[in-house]
Amino acid sequence: MIEIRRYESKVLSSNMYVVVEGDRAIVIDPSDDVGPAEGLHVECILLTHEHYDHISGVNLWKEETTAPVVCSSACAASIRDPKKNLARYFSVFCELQTWVKADTIPEYDPGYCCEADETFTDRKEFGWLGHRWLLFELPGHSPGSIGILLDETALFSGDSLIKDCKTNFGAPGGSRKQWETTSVPRLKNLSKDIRVYPGHFGDFIYETNELLY
Numbered sequence: 001m002i003e004i005r006r007y008e009s010k011v012l013s014s015n016m017y018v019v020v021e022g023d024r025a026i027v028i029d030p031s032d033d034v035g036p037a038e039g040l041h042v043e044c045i046l047l048t049h050e051h052y053d054h055i056s057g058v059n060l061w062k063e064e065t066t067a068p069v070v071c072s073s074a075c076a077a078s079i080r081d082p083k084k085n086l087a088r089y090f091s092v093f094c095e096l097q098t099w100v101k102a103d104t105i106p107e108y109d110p111g112y113c114c115e116a117d118e119t120f121t122d123r124k125e126f127g128w129l130g131h132r133w134l135l136f137e138l139p140g141h142s143p144g145s146i147g148i149l150l151d152e153t154a155l156f157s158g159d160s161l162i163k164d165c166k167t168n169f170g171a172p173g174g175s176r177k178q179w180e181t182t183s184v185p186r187l188k189n190l191s192k193d194i195r196v197y198p199g200h201f202g203d204f205i206y207e208t209n210e211l212l213y
């Protein structure tokens with residue numbers, strides 16, 4: 001029986017997810033303030049997008065688990081560069097996030113960068129212990145953003161869909177046009193009762209009429 005565990009990071013309250021089946025796991029958006037799950041064999045690390053608050057634990061988790069990091073090619077190009085993954089501008093970035101108070105900005109490394117092991121463009125599918133994973137590009141919030149669909153019932157949406165929040169296009173490379181032309185049609189093809197696990201805050205049931213942007 002699959003289990004989805006959510007861990008909220010101190011870094012901008014971003015969500016890390018650990019998807020567990022038996023003693024095996026897939027990690028999504030690892031944080032550096034959440035330690036590797038004891039007793040679990042982590043087989044793969046997936047990234048929803050390139051922003052620092054979603055990749056801060058990649059190096060730590062790679063070292064501890066040796067699991068390959070998988071993301072879109074655009075995401076892979078950005079996580080190597082502290083300017084493109086926003087680590088360099090993290091304090092300014094925090095101020096733009098309305099839910100973070102200035103005095104709660106955590107310590108961070110402005111030169112932080114990391115590397116992907118496997119990349120894809122457009123989409124990538126794979127099977128895992130009887131489950132189906134589909135990774136598909138969802139540009140708009142950032143060039144490297146993807147949706148991660150598990151068994152057509154759960155969608156890990158990164159910052160592309162957050163409950164009751166408009167999709168934010170304000171970071172470098174953000175594009176409302178790409179969102180409208182590429183990503184919205186892809187999301188509208190999904191079934192309406194999918195449960196969305198976003199990059200911040202709690203999960204919710206997706207309905208096409210909830211697309212806010």
Ligand SMILES: [Zn+2]
Nearest residue numbers: 049051141159
């Ligand atoms: Zn983001």
